[in-house]
Amino acid sequence: MTAAEPAPRSATTVAERDPIPAPAVPEPDVTPAPAPAPVPPLAARGRSVGGSPVRDILAVTARPEVINFAGGLPAPELFDREGIAAAFQEVLATAPERALQYSTTEGEPALRAGLAARISTRGPVTAPDELLITTGSQQALSLLATALLEPGDTVLVESPCYLAALQVFGLAGARMVAVPGDADGVDPAALEEAIRRERPKLLYLVPTFQNPTGRTMPAPRRAEIAAVAARRGLWIVEDDPYGELRYDGGHVPWIAALPGAEDRTVLLGSFSKVMAPGLRLGWLRAPADLRRACVVAKQAADLHTPTLNQLAAARYLDVLDAHVARVRAVYGERRDAMLAGLPDALPAGSVWTRPEGGMFLWARLPESYDTLALLPRAVEQNVAYVPGAPFYAGTPDPSTLRLCFVTQTPQEIAEGLRRLGRGLGG
Template identity: 45%
Template sequence: MKTADRMQGVHRSYIREILKVTARPEIISFAGGLPHPDSFPADRVAAAAAKVFAEEGASALQYSTTEGYAPLRKWIADRYARQGLTVSPDDILITTGSQQALDMAGRALLNRGDAVAIERPGYLGAIQCFSMYGADFKPVNLLATGVDTDMLDDVLERTGAKVFYAVPNFQNPSGISYDASTRHRVAELMARHECMLVEDNPYGELRFLGEDVPPVRCHMQTPSILLGSFSKMVAPGMRLGWIYAPDGLMDSLVRAKQASDLHTATLTQSILYRYLVDNDVDAHIASIRDRYKRHRDIMVASIRDHFPEEVATTEPEGGMFLWCTLPDSVSAEEVFKEAIRNNVAFVPGKPFYVDGTDNTFRLNFSNASPEKIEEGIARLGKCLRHCLS
């Protein structure tokens, strides 16, 4: 079978393949980017679904507009107002998860060979998605305070990158967040180099330490795109996200989505909206933050107890991940093989780079129980000591 040329440079999701390996019950997995299932408001979503069927009936099962369920778009716009952003519901396009929002952005913005600046390490889903459209990736290093803005300035100057894709809040995979000065500087660079910022914010509601920092979009004087998701604040199985885009780009995004799936499921949007308005969403998110903070603190403490001193780790203020860096001579792939033999799993860092770096790995702290975190990190510490020796 001959497939399209665009498929040749696109690989299967490394994480999805690893999850097949980690499905065995004896393995303690820190591999997937999975919210904790106890955080899913199943009973309340079920009540919302019952109310939708009782009150809306057939209309919730009918085709709808591509832009999405109008009340849900208004709910999103109103929530942005709390962050200091003036957003019209007309600027919101509901998508089937934020991964589809990435795909829509790629379709609307990228031609084959266009330069795309991306964090190093960067989100694997974005690398996979933009690869479909022939992106020429230009990696920019991350520092403890966010992207290296001097390097970003240089990359944009040398390459004329059309897009900069970034995850400023609790970045996947590193857990790093941009501080306020880095956000201001990024906004300035986007204007100076006429580059489109695609700001992905799936974890922004999950801050459990420090002070909230407004999105980079709040500092922008030029158009930018902001992506959001309900996967972390409600449930990923609903597959609902959105893209907030300037008026001049929205028509292209709508046409791209019409060619993809006409519109996101009307029923799911209606149920989600009913859940959001009938419940205290802020209290629900606060409970998730409390849970993830406990898990993060246990993992950080266990790492201090069990990991060799040569292994550096980030200590995020929110989100779901932390990032580990091995000595340059040690392969994370080899550590992974040893870890699987000892029934513990993580994601080696290589797929998060476009240049093949192999001495880092990602740990997820949101999904495992505190007991499994302690046991899993102890096992992993032994594996690391073995490999480093």
Template identity: 60%
Template structure:
């Protein structure tokens, strides 16, 4: 009779992973496999609006003739020169003068954020973030061993006076912002506040990360120049861009615009991470930018998303209980909701999912004490008709919850 072998303990995880929570947004993406669920949870572009024909032609071009062998080979870490030139041209047209030499191509802008953390943050470093902020950024900084401190914000974004207080008290190495159509709130930092943030960064020697995946998705109002274009902070701001929202997230193509003094270190961090971003995807992205009318494509996205935004805004008063508030964004993908009282939005989610509708509870977006009565809703993925139906389902859930309180 053989001896019973006790089970071996699971391998210990690295200490830096122990405090990093899983993203509820990523977990809720599993609902996409249930077509009956109307999800306002993930910040997903509408797949029916992808330029599938244009991207197919771009991959055909990347894999045609002699170019195919280059597109399938190892490539420079900095990225495809033609792609960088196209990106630089588009950024310059948006008010941020840029050359190809200013850019590092990354595997999505999320990797750009990881490279910045690798290059600039030692364990124990302090990072300041607007409150609330992008959940995956909080994960990234936590994984780097940083201490994240919140900065008060209002309906116009981060408060410069509160930022000055935090910088003086905490001496952060880095400030992270999504200043245009922020995730999760949808807010946009106005020009005068951008100038104030730039002046604080310049005076205090503070690095600023400007994460801008949504900037081209404006549905009304006048565009605001990137924070990186502010003269006071031109050598303090690292700008992150992405094709995920205007082309397709499956490409996983992003970029990092950084001051010349930082680019060598960021390039080494990129080499250590993955050598280089997919050569064939970069070549296809460059071919798409060269052949497609990208401005017309973005205009089509904005027209469709504006209708969806309007549908959600119109449904808000009839969906939410009296005393609720919500943001009314000029662009991007999200609205930020606060329910009245001390309700916990996470406690409402199971009932919502049973009713085949979903949202993201707001608490994980906070670096400090969370406001559990908040939630984030995305309006880009569903048609206006689906949004109306989803909001009706959510209204029924909220009414039932109110009846039990």
């Protein structure tokens, strides 16, 4: 290396003379993240209407050792599994493209035609076009509430009343007013006074084998109710899910079949109690303008009831009467078994209904009894019932309860009533 050549730089020397700056490390952001905005609240109707106490009880008493008089369930061992399966198989074998396709909102023509003929034999002459097939008759109630009720409208109901109807009308924002009655149902004079005072939109009734009481409104009382509605300008919603389950007594005509009532009465029915509830098939018969409004409401709700179920039910109608006859015979024995055991099961001074059909009977214990407070004691004895209080739109009677007699055998009913007696302190 000559004197003219510079000395080589070491890495250290270069680094010391020309330092490479270290990358900047950002200061941590200590500003708290803004809290997420709350989601919009539920609609007022969603906050104000509770669930079904019956379904809450069923969830608590689902243990197999519990004899359950609480539910309103048909006896599953009586379902015509072979007949219903054959109907589905025939539909899928002969018309699969139609059965698995969308359908009209009004319902499959075959089912509406068969149902119209069936209705016409029992009551008002009915054309297929006068019917709307619904996803259970519970949906028919919801469609009517949508089509008829504004928030704040008044609905007159029985006392006590079918619990799920109270839910439907409550969700619609209606005021529910109970009309006083007696063993025959709503009192016509009390109805007239309630209409004058409350200016209601409709009256909701289950005149035949009522839920929860099991009582049936006699024909003369039905005629009086229809006359009041006609005179005062009132819709009647006549719900008949149990009418074919008659064990004794004679047929009582629908209010919808009475002269002058057809233009203001909506008739509801169901296949749940006579065919199978899992099919979710009901129907609505109403005057044209109201029916069209319900069709529009159903289009918005679910487009249509399942096509396959409708076509299978239409085929099953040919054998439905024979199946219902078998069911009636069994249920009649079960009703008799419950009636026979009640005197020993319920406290002295209790009274109860003797239904001519349907699925339920209603009991009233002495005034000192609170059936809601006593329910846990009954469940400890592995038996369940429904306390009566939730069935009231007005002031409840805490001493009442509902018993379903169709789901258990006579032997199970006898044992269940013995347990009930222990649970009630007998």
